[in-house]
Amino acid sequence: MLEVKGLTVSHGRKTYLKDVSFSADSGRLTGVVGLRGSGKTELVRTIMGLIDADEGTIELAGTTLGFGDRQNFGYLPSERGGYPRMKVLEQIVYLSRLHGMTLGAAEKNAVTLLARLDLSDRAYAQLSHLSGSEVARVDIAAVLASDPDVVLLDEPFDGLDAESATTVFQLLKDHADSGVPVLFTTDKWRLAQDHADDLIVLSHGRILAEGTLDSLQGDATTYSVRYADAAAAVAAVATLEDAGATDVVVDADTVAFDAVDEDEAVAAVRATEDVRAFGPATRDLADLFKESV
Amino acid sequence: MVDKKRNDEVDPTDDLPTDPVVEDEAAEDDAIAEPELADDFIEVGDGDEVPEELREDRPDPAGVPKTGLVSEFHDLTASQAAYLVAHRETSSVSRSPLFYVTSLLLGVAVIAALIIGFQQAGAGPGEGEGSDTLAVVGVGQEQSDAFAQQIGLPVVSVEDEAAGEAMLRSGEAGAVYVLDPTGMQPASLLALNRDPEAILAKLNQPVPVDYLEQPAVAPVLGDPVAWGLGVVVALAGLTLGAALYQNLRTEKRNRLAEVIASTIPARASAWGRVYGLTLLSLTFTLIAVGALLVGLSIGQQTTIAMALLPVLGWFALIALMTVFIVLAAHLWVATSASRRVRRIGYAAVVLLTVGGVLAPLVLRSQETVLLWLSYTPLTAPVAMPMRYLAGQAEWWEGLASAGASALVGVIVFWLASAAYQRTLLRGAGRSGRKAGISVRSASKSSA
Numbered sequence: 001m002l003e004v005k006g007l008t009v010s011h012g013r014k015t016y017l018k019d020v021s022f023s024a025d026s027g028r029l030t031g032v033v034g035l036r037g038s039g040k041t042e043l044v045r046t047i048m049g050l051i052d053a054d055e056g057t058i059e060l061a062g063t064t065l066g067f068g069d070r071q072n073f074g075y076l077p078s079e080r081g082g083y084p085r086m087k088v089l090e091q092i093v094y095l096s097r098l099h100g101m102t103l104g105a106a107e108k109n110a111v112t113l114l115a116r117l118d119l120s121d122r123a124y125a126q127l128s129h130l131s132g133s134e135v136a137r138v139d140i141a142a143v144l145a146s147d148p149d150v151v152l153l154d155e156p157f158d159g160l161d162a163e164s165a166t167t168v169f170q171l172l173k174d175h176a177d178s179g180v181p182v183l184f185t186t187d188k189w190r191l192a193q194d195h196a197d198d199l200i201v202l203s204h205g206r207i208l209a210e211g212t213l214d215s216l217q218g219d220a221t222t223y224s225v226r227y228a229d230a231a232a233a234v235a236a237v238a239t240l241e242d243a244g245a246t247d248v249v250v251d252a253d254t255v256a257f258d259a260v261d262e263d264e265a266v267a268a269v270r271a272t273e274d275v276r277a278f279g280p281a282t283r284d285l286a287d288l289f290k291e292s293v
Numbered sequence: 294m295v296d297k298k299r300n301d302e303v304d305p306t307d308d309l310p311t312d313p314v315v316e317d318e319a320a321e322d323d324a325i326a327e328p329e330l331a332d333d334f335i336e337v338g339d340g341d342e343v344p345e346e347l348r349e350d351r352p353d354p355a356g357v358p359k360t361g362l363v364s365e366f367h368d369l370t371a372s373q374a375a376y377l378v379a380h381r382e383t384s385s386v387s388r389s390p391l392f393y394v395t396s397l398l399l400g401v402a403v404i405a406a407l408i409i410g411f412q413q414a415g416a417g418p419g420e421g422e423g424s425d426t427l428a429v430v431g432v433g434q435e436q437s438d439a440f441a442q443q444i445g446l447p448v449v450s451v452e453d454e455a456a457g458e459a460m461l462r463s464g465e466a467g468a469v470y471v472l473d474p475t476g477m478q479p480a481s482l483l484a485l486n487r488d489p490e491a492i493l494a495k496l497n498q499p500v501p502v503d504y505l506e507q508p509a510v511a512p513v514l515g516d517p518v519a520w521g522l523g524v525v526v527a528l529a530g531l532t533l534g535a536a537l538y539q540n541l542r543t544e545k546r547n548r549l550a551e552v553i554a555s556t557i558p559a560r561a562s563a564w565g566r567v568y569g570l571t572l573l574s575l576t577f578t579l580i581a582v583g584a585l586l587v588g589l590s591i592g593q594q595t596t597i598a599m600a601l602l603p604v605l606g607w608f609a610l611i612a613l614m615t616v617f618i619v620l621a622a623h624l625w626v627a628t629s630a631s632r633r634v635r636r637i638g639y640a641a642v643v644l645l646t647v648g649g650v651l652a653p654l655v656l657r658s659q660e661t662v663l664l665w666l667s668y669t670p671l672t673a674p675v676a677m678p679m680r681y682l683a684g685q686a687e688w689w690e691g692l693a694s695a696g697a698s699a700l701v702g703v704i705v706f707w708l709a710s711a712a713y714q715r716t717l718l719r720g721a722g723r724s725g726r727k728a729g730i731s732v733r734s735a736s737k738s739s740a
């Protein structure tokens with residue numbers, strides 16, 4: 001398990017991370033989600049030891065990390081490209097061997113990963129001849145080919161189409177299943193909530209929320225009722241409020257409200273007429289972020 | 294016939310029905326569902342152990358990771374890491390069009406230098422005053438006069454070989470004709486440090502030439518050769534330096550520098566790229582020297598080619614050290630986070646390299662200046678061979694000059710490596726802010 005404890009990073013008067021603490025469990029995909037400039041890149045670079053933290057520690061399996069402990073970390077920087085004139089296979093093998101991997105293993109892993117990422121036919125092409133999506137996939141392969149003990153990916157889905165992103169997620173999931181903590185950053189909310197096991201919402205260098213999507217959504221206290229028409233919806237507002245509903249909001253023929261629990265919500269809706277549909281309102285990660293901010 | 298299922302001999306008639314066929318569908322279904330097995334048929338259950346020789350060589354599916362990746366590592370030492378970086382740099386550069394174009398240019402430059410040299414040599418001897426006077430040992434003046442008339446050159450009689458050597462050193466004679474007193478050996482010529490071409494041309498038989506000093510190449514050919522050597526050093530240093538600079542900037546831009554910094558010591562990375570490309574510069578030297586020697590041999594100038602060999606050897610050594618300095622300087626410049634500093638630094642390195650090559654060629658007439666330049670890094674790879682070509686340098690001077698260049702190379706590399714280590718992670722961020730290298734990684738790198 002990778003544990004970040006009380007991490008604070010500042011430069012001059014600007015603070016990039018403020019008392020950030022979380023853990024990325026082995027065998028799970030941990031997604032750090034936030035807008036651009038929220039401190040995601042600084043977080044990954046600090047974990048990699050590329051930036052000195054003003055405060056805080058980073059531990060792997062209970063041991064504070066030193067330089068040697070990061071030698072087999074798989075790190076993907078946010079910029080893409082690699083060596084433009086180098087052949088794809090050579091590049092992956094080279095970067096794996098820098099981790100101390102044997103030549104044979106590096107070649108075998110490179111071939112395996114290129115096949116899984118649908119790049120087998122590009123193995124001997126120069127990187128500069130590849131499309132943006134292909135380059136992004138090669139970069140992912142280069143990170144995973146050394147079979148790293150910890151995977152840290154900064155914006156790994158930049159430049160990937162939806163299909164490739166799904167393939168990469170499956171690859172990352174398989175890697176996590178081998179008992180490795182996999183942490184990635186992204187500003188793509190939907191992608192993160194669909195695929196990550198654990199989520200960390202970062203804003204202005206602080207953690208706003210963390211946990212699984214279910215736990216972030218918490219108890220479903222917001223409900224949605226659709227009425228026969230807009231007039232019926234407006235007419236139902238007073239009844240719902242009398243029955244204990246709060247934060248009642250009308251949008252055309254639909255009314256959203258908060259209730260203490262499901263029973264109270266059902267009772268409130270039963271007191272109204274012309275109901276066509278009723279259920280808990282689903283909130284995605286973006287909604288949760290907006291609410292948190 | 295062997296029934297594979299029963300694994301024993303059977304009668305062919307066994308397959309034929311012995312009883313009339315009964316149309317019993319139920320019985321037929323049973324037969325399909327439960328085929329009748331021979332009494333001696335052994336059914337192998339799941340729990341039974343498969344004999345060793347029948348087991349397939351497959352890994353246990355439970356043990357194969359879902360990633361399908363192999364995890365084989367070895368301890369990567371700093372020198373191994375440096376080798377990996379060196380191999381990557383040299384592979385990348387040696388495949389680039391710039392490398393091929395430079396190699397071609399070098400070949401053309403050497404051939405051009407040879408043609409110019411031959412043409413100038415053919416235009417006039419330029420051997421200096423007294424070069425066509427022949428001193429003859431052990432004959433009277435009358436015989437000398439007769440010999441002079443015979444060959445059409447001024448001939449003077451000297452008492453002994455020592456007197457002839459004195460005339461050679463003073464420039465009064467171009468060669469000394471030495472006759473063997475016993476008459477057993479053929480006559481030979483003694484020259485100062487180069488072939489007395491005018492005298493040899495007049496003698497009607499080939500005469501071996503011995504030299505008082507280390508053989509030298511005539512300036513008419515030596516000067517173009519020196520220019521050629523200068524071109525080799527300048528092209529090798531600047532071409533490979535540009536490639537090193539470009540690769541380093543690419544690594545910064547793509548943040549590959551961060552990946553490298555997190556895996557291997559920064560000093561190993563710096564050392565790998567400088568030493569790798571320095572060794573690659575030998576390719577340029579070999580191309581140039583090879584073209585020169587082949588050209589001289591084709592031009593039937595094997596004497597000159599032989600005289601050039603030690604000079605070219607010293608050149609190769611000093612040039613190697615010089616290219617190392619130039620590449621280390623490029624590394625130093627490329628590490629700067631400021632574009633303005635990089636531009637100024639790059640221009641300064643180019644000027645110093647080109648200036649270093651040109652200085653000895655421009656100042657070649659001043660012997661003392663050439664002596665100093667032959668020990669000065671950047672000017673030494675041209676100045677020292679020029680002194681050898683002129684027969685002005687002792688054999689050990691090339692070694693001393695190479696040592697001086699190596700010492701300066703170590704200092705420049707040390708400075709460049711420290712700067713590379715210090716600024717490895719600077720100026721590459723999307724945010725544009727400077728990130729100091731981790732104390733841990735810095736201490737690891739310096740370890």
